[in-house]
Amino acid sequence: MATETKSLYAKLQEMDVRYVYLLMLIVISAPVLKPIGLPLGTISTETTRLYQYINNLKSRDIIVMEADQSPAAAAECQPAMVANLYHAVSKGLRVLFFCPRTDAVPFVEDAMKLVLGASSDHPNYGKLYVNLGYLPQGEIGLAGLASNIFFTNRDAYGNDLRAMEFFKDLPNKNARDWKLIIYYGASEADHDVRQVTDPYGCPTGGGVAAVLVTRMYPYYPDKIIGFQTGLRGAAEYELLVKRPGEAAAGMDAQSLGHLAIVIMVVIGNIGYYASRKKPSEGE
Amino acid sequence: MQVKRRVYITNVELSVRSGYNGSLMMFIASLIIVSLGIFLTIKGVLKPKIRRLAGIDALDEMIGRATELGRPVHFTVGLGGIGNPQVIAGLSIARYVARRCAELGVRFLFTFSVPSVQPIATDLIKQAYVEAGKADAFSPDNVIWLSDRQFAFATGVMGLVLREKAAANMLLGYFAAESLIFAEAGYRAGAMQIAGTTNSYQIPFFIVTCDYTLISIELIYAGAYMSQEPRQIGTILGQDYLILIGLVLMGVGAVLYGLGIQTLTAWLAL
Amino acid sequence: MSQIVKRHIPHMVLVAVAFFMAGDTLLLEKPYNDLASSGTAVVSIIGSFAVLLSVTMLSRLHVRRVQRKTKVIESSVLLICMWVTLIWGFFRFAFQGVSPTKEFAVQQVFNAIVSPGDSTIYSILAFFIAAAAYRAFRARSVEATLLLLAGSIVMLGYAPVGEMISGYIPSLTKWIMDVPNTAGNRVIILSGIIGIVALYVRIILGYERGWMGRGD
Numbered sequence: 001m002a003t004e005t006k007s008l009y010a011k012l013q014e015m016d017v018r019y020v021y022l023l024m025l026i027v028i029s030a031p032v033l034k035p036i037g038l039p040l041g042t043i044s045t046e047t048t049r050l051y052q053y054i055n056n057l058k059s060r061d062i063i064v065m066e067a068d069q070s071p072a073a074a075a076e077c078q079p080a081m082v083a084n085l086y087h088a089v090s091k092g093l094r095v096l097f098f099c100p101r102t103d104a105v106p107f108v109e110d111a112m113k114l115v116l117g118a119s120s121d122h123p124n125y126g127k128l129y130v131n132l133g134y135l136p137q138g139e140i141g142l143a144g145l146a147s148n149i150f151f152t153n154r155d156a157y158g159n160d161l162r163a164m165e166f167f168k169d170l171p172n173k174n175a176r177d178w179k180l181i182i183y184y185g186a187s188e189a190d191h192d193v194r195q196v197t198d199p200y201g202c203p204t205g206g207g208v209a210a211v212l213v214t215r216m217y218p219y220y221p222d223k224i225i226g227f228q229t230g231l232r233g234a235a236e237y238e239l240l241v242k243r244p245g246e247a248a249a250g251m252d253a254q255s256l257g258h259l260a261i262v263i264m265v266v267i268g269n270i271g272y273y274a275s276r277k278k279p280s281e282g283e
Numbered sequence: 284m285q286v287k288r289r290v291y292i293t294n295v296e297l298s299v300r301s302g303y304n305g306s307l308m309m310f311i312a313s314l315i316i317v318s319l320g321i322f323l324t325i326k327g328v329l330k331p332k333i334r335r336l337a338g339i340d341a342l343d344e345m346i347g348r349a350t351e352l353g354r355p356v357h358f359t360v361g362l363g364g365i366g367n368p369q370v371i372a373g374l375s376i377a378r379y380v381a382r383r384c385a386e387l388g389v390r391f392l393f394t395f396s397v398p399s400v401q402p403i404a405t406d407l408i409k410q411a412y413v414e415a416g417k418a419d420a421f422s423p424d425n426v427i428w429l430s431d432r433q434f435a436f437a438t439g440v441m442g443l444v445l446r447e448k449a450a451a452n453m454l455l456g457y458f459a460a461e462s463l464i465f466a467e468a469g470y471r472a473g474a475m476q477i478a479g480t481t482n483s484y485q486i487p488f489f490i491v492t493c494d495y496t497l498i499s500i501e502l503i504y505a506g507a508y509m510s511q512e513p514r515q516i517g518t519i520l521g522q523d524y525l526i527l528i529g530l531v532l533m534g535v536g537a538v539l540y541g542l543g544i545q546t547l548t549a550w551l552a553l
Numbered sequence: 554m555s556q557i558v559k560r561h562i563p564h565m566v567l568v569a570v571a572f573f574m575a576g577d578t579l580l581l582e583k584p585y586n587d588l589a590s591s592g593t594a595v596v597s598i599i600g601s602f603a604v605l606l607s608v609t610m611l612s613r614l615h616v617r618r619v620q621r622k623t624k625v626i627e628s629s630v631l632l633i634c635m636w637v638t639l640i641w642g643f644f645r646f647a648f649q650g651v652s653p654t655k656e657f658a659v660q661q662v663f664n665a666i667v668s669p670g671d672s673t674i675y676s677i678l679a680f681f682i683a684a685a686a687y688r689a690f691r692a693r694s695v696e697a698t699l700l701l702l703a704g705s706i707v708m709l710g711y712a713p714v715g716e717m718i719s720g721y722i723p724s725l726t727k728w729i730m731d732v733p734n735t736a737g738n739r740v741i742i743l744s745g746i747i748g749i750v751a752l753y754v755r756i757i758l759g760y761e762r763g764w765m766g767r768g769d
Contacts, residue, residue, distance in 0.1 A: 015687075017684045017687075017688075020680070020683050020684045020687050021680045021683070021684065023683075024679060024680050024683045025680075028679065038713045038714060038717070039713060039717075040713050041713045041715075041716035041717070041723070042716060042723055044723075044727075045727070070433065070434075070671055070675075071667065071668035071669075071670075071671035071672050072433070072434060072460065072671040072672055072674070072675030073460070073675070074668075074672070075672065075675075103663070103667070103668075103671075106660070106663065106664070106668075136597045136600060136601070137596055137597045137600055140596055140597070141597070144590070147590075186459065186460055187459065188482075190742070209460075210711065211460060211484050211485075212484055213484075213730070214483065214484050214730070214734050214738055215483055215484045215738060215742075217730055217731065217734055217735040217738060218735055218738050218739045218742060220735075229711060230711070232711050232712070232713075251712075251713050254711075254712050254713075255712040255713050255714035256714070257679065257683075257712075258708045258709060258711065258712040258714065258715075259709070259712065259714050260683070261682070261683050261686050261687075261708060262705045262708055262709060264683065264686065264687045265686055265687060265690045265701065265704075265705060266705075268687050268688075268690065268691065269690070269691060269692055269701070272691050272692075272693075273692075297580060297582060298580065298581040298582055299579055299580055299581060300578070300579060300580070300581050306578045307575060307578045307579050309750070310575045310578075311575075313750045313751070313754050314754055314757070317751055317754040317755070317758070318754075318758065321758070321760075364603070365764055368748075368749040368752045368753065371752065371756070371761065371763050371764050372752065374763040374764075375761065375763045378763065397603070397607075398603055398606040398607040398610055399603045399606065401606075401610065403763070403764065403765070407763060428607075428610055428611075428614075430611075431607050432667075432671070433671070434670070434671045434674035434675060435670070435674075437674060438674055460675060460678065461674075463678055463681050463682065463685065464674070464677065464678065464681060466685075467681045467684065467685060481741070481745035481748070481749070483737075483738050483741040483742055483745070486741065488685070491685050491686070491689040491690075492685050492689065498741065499741045499742075499744050499745040499748065500744040500745060500747065500748035502748075503745070503748030503749060503751070503752050504748060504751070504752075506761070506763070507755070507760075514760055515755075515760060518751055518754070518755045518758075518760060519751075521751060521754070522747060522748060522750075522751035525747050525750065525751065526743075526744065526747050529743065529747065
């Protein structure tokens with residue numbers, strides 16, 4: 001009985017998906033173990049605009065950091081938050097943190113400890129930095145905070161907000177006093193535009209997971225003045241503030257991973273077209 | 284600026300916000316326009332033709348395939364709670380699917396992430412079984428709450444779909460990053476898949492991995508589309524009128540803005 | 554009577570609250586506005602009770618599983634142990650003033666179990682995306698070819714290696730994201746929002762009753 005041998009192209013079409021997983025595992029983990037040091041290239045306009053906006057702020061201007069990153073999205077968003085915080089600290093800006101989700105609270109603490117060396121026990125806590133902690137009910141909570149900066153009454157550590165120097169000289173006591181709100185996460189930044197930018201005129205920025213980037217462009221550049229696109233955007237910002245960190249270290253893996261996917265897609269298409277032509281031969 | 288107005292009916296003086304109130308105008312306009320659409324359709328003045336939604340039309344095919352294979356149908360509304368419009372839209376489709384599964388004797392598995400959906404979903408699906416005349420076949424164990432943590436829920440659904448070897452995988456609701464995990468699990472189980480969400484950044488994942496996709500507004504009006512009742516079709520008509528008005532305003536606004544006239548833009552600013 | 558309680562009363566409450574909140578955008582009477590803004594606090598409180606509901610459902614499910622000694626109970630036992638840890642953390646906070654974010658045991662559960670678990674499942678997406686792209690990105694039609702080309706260009710554009718391959722890739726990526734992507738996303742977002750508005754109007758008018766748990 002003649003056995004039908006499959007062509008290489010047909011085999012490529014039906015390849016066990018575990019080989020794809022194995023290839024991805026190799027190309028992503030190899031540069032982590034042995035860095036290649038690929039250059040980052042041109043810094044994107046979106047990241048540059050955010051950097052320039054923050055750079056042009058005056059000392060003691062208020063920026064708000066909305067930490068919405070889950071542990072999953074933290075790999076992309078946390079380096080962006082750290083880099084932005086470095087920049088804000090170097091400019092002497094006032095930074096207000098809050099978290100729409102409970103599992104982002106430790107990331108704010110981590111960022112403050114990494115950049116400032118301490119969180120609630122920092123000498124400038126309450127003067128330049130305030131952490132409101134978890135703000136429940138997502139967009140509704142944000143709307144409340146934007147309309148009244150004392151919405152939570154207390155910060156994450158139980159301190160009375162009205163007693164803090166941070167809030168002493170605010171003319172409006174709402175989002176009109178803010179110069180920028182930066183969203184970090186993988187959910188959506190639309191609620192910042194709806195509740196803060198449109199009613200109060202405070203622009204939105206972003207340090208978002210790459211998957212969310214397509215959703216940012218409809219509001220860019222008028223309402224979302226700039227954003228960092230996933231790990232690449234965070235790496236760009238790290239280079240702009242001259243503090244390369246986790247994001248810059250992950251660029252090699254991202255490069256090889258994306259390249260591997262594109263090469264696999266090309267091979268798959270070659271196999272598809274070659275196996276489509278094959279049945280016509282010999283008929 | 285406060286403006287005092289006299290409310291004549293009760294003879295009470297009330298302060299009202301002055302100037303253009305965009306949110307109130309939107310609320311009133313949408314009520315009027317959608318009601319107009321319903322009224323015109325019920326009265327037979329207009330008989331709108333709704334374009335076919337391939338995914339919704341394929342629901343029966345998917346359930347039939349599950350019947351032939353003797354494997355269950357899996358339905359999930361994703362991460363949202365009962366206040367999420369995508370979940371409400373998903374539940375209206377789930378009711379139809381549950382009734383068809385009950386009629387054909389196919390096991391219907393419903394999963395969700397936020398606990399507030401549980402009593403609503405249980406009641407809805409039980410009612411569907413009663414309408415199909417198979418009240419005894421309903422089991423609350425098939426309305427499964429897995430976790431309210433995003434990826435714990437994703438892992439639970441992935442395991443459930445693969446273990447039960449679902450023949451149809453219906454992902455209609457609110458999904459975030461875990462959407463591809465659900466879709467890949469369904470593919471690995473050999474399920475026919477339909478997905479729908481209004482999250483624009485998850486739609487590409489569904490388009491690539493699922494057999495049918497409902498994009499954004501299609502999910503919202505799928506429930507009305509399936510019922511084919513005039514008043515429901517009328518709401519789709521009203522919705523389309525809203526879109527039409529929006530398009531006209533956008534076009535006119537863009538032209539005027541290009542000419543340097545910002546009156547319309549300022550007037551519409553909320 | 555049961556129809557009135559199950560169907561009409563929830564609907565009337567919904568309509569009343571909807572018009573009450575709409576009235577808040579019109580009226581400038583302080584008591585009215587204060588009551589409307591307290592609605593956000595009410596939503597938060599109801600949301601907190603939903604957390605209580607999830608705790609009850611989860612513990613009931615897993616305790617029952619352990620009692621019945623079903624095949625796999627290790628995960629249920631582990632979960633119950635984590636519940637005990639969390640209850641200990643709340644006890645310390647309530648009676649000894651130690652914040653949960655500073656409570657060692659609670660932090661260990663989050664840092665050692667929850668956080669790596671979430672990250673691991675999220676990282677599976679990298680493999681799934683590769684598998685889905687390999688399987689689905691076929692140039693079968695004009696639309697599929699455009700999808701394939703756009704996807705490949707954007708993937709390379711967002712990696713440093715793209716600029717090394719060709720200097721055109723970053724500018725093509727930017728054009729794809731600025732023009733077709735923005736246009737498409739605007740359509741989807743706008744249509745979704747209008748659809749949601751229409752859905753809520755349907756709910757207010759009583760044509761959509763799925764939220765009550767009963768169909769038509």
